[in-house]
Amino acid sequence: VYICDEGYLIEKNESYENLDKIVRKINGFNNKINANGQEVNISVMLVPTSITINSEILPSYADKGNELEAINYIYEGLRENISKIRVDETLKKENSNFQTFYKTDHHWTTYGAYFAYKEYAKSMNFSYHMITDYDIFEVSSNFKGTVYSKVNDLTTESESITAFYQKQNLTIQYQNSTSDSLYNKSYLEQKDKYSFFLNNINDKIIIKNNDVQNGRKLLVIKDSYANCFIPFITEYFEEIIVLDTRYYMYGASPIVDKENITDVLILYNMRTIDEDEGINGIY
DSSP states (O other): OEEOGGGOEEOOOOOOOOHHHHHHHHHHHHHHHTGGGOOOEEEEEEEOOHHHHTGGGSOTTOOOOOHHHHHHHHHHHSOTTSEEEOOHHHHHHHTTTSOOBOSSSSSBOHHHHHHHHHHHHHHTTOOOOOGGGSEEEEEEEEEOOHHHHHHOOTTOOOEEEEEEEOOOOEEEEOSSOEESOSBOGGGGGSSOGGGGBTTSOOSEEEEEETTOOSSOEEEEEEOGGGGGTGGGTGGGOSEEEEEOTTTOOSOSHHHHHHTTOOEEEEEEEHHHHHHOGGGGGOO
8 A cells, every 4th residue: 555645545556467358258248148139238437546546646666557558458359339438537637626536445436436427428328417416415524444444544534425416216126125225324334434335235236216217227247336336327227237246146147138138337446357256257
């Protein structure tokens, strides 16, 4: 972990070992679900981490890694019919006005997820909301995240978690419960406050928007970066099925046919996708 200016704790990036395998897995998934003339729209969003977005505040000796080169390599290897969404430029640009990554945690902030949502909406030809359209609340002011836990410096300052609220008529089936909320406030009283978004880790979540009837169903294959991203996109689909394939052991491709999926989003951060076995479980 690099101790950086402005109170940032930034994890060192490890070298990539599985880029070719990632390309084969995503292309294989695409080939399988789009066999026999099917046309399921697949989007891939690979997200750089704080070491790239906040590279200018790293110590002079720091190894800045090669996340953008890795994203380029994967995107260049993917089939032409797969939509490749870039978010690095907008995260870097907006970081000067909004904090797009936590200082003490490995996740992007809700602001970072918002600007990525705009890029997703553009790629899907959806109209998107301005940031002023949301009710934005600070839900916690004493968050210290996963990177802080590695350093364990008691002088580290706490930071805020924000949520962007928009009234929607949702029914969410989590692993062991049903709710009308994409948030679980009980986690705000615990150390793992980021689990407030999307009720922590679930192998499968089904989100139904009771006010939408457009025939569109989205399958999201993801890591935890998607947890604060998904609330921005629920208004566009009748149903969203969210899979964490580290824990969902039945493969993602059978769901496409069974549930009449029209769209797929594969969303990972670049630290996770290379070392996480979840990408192996997509088909």
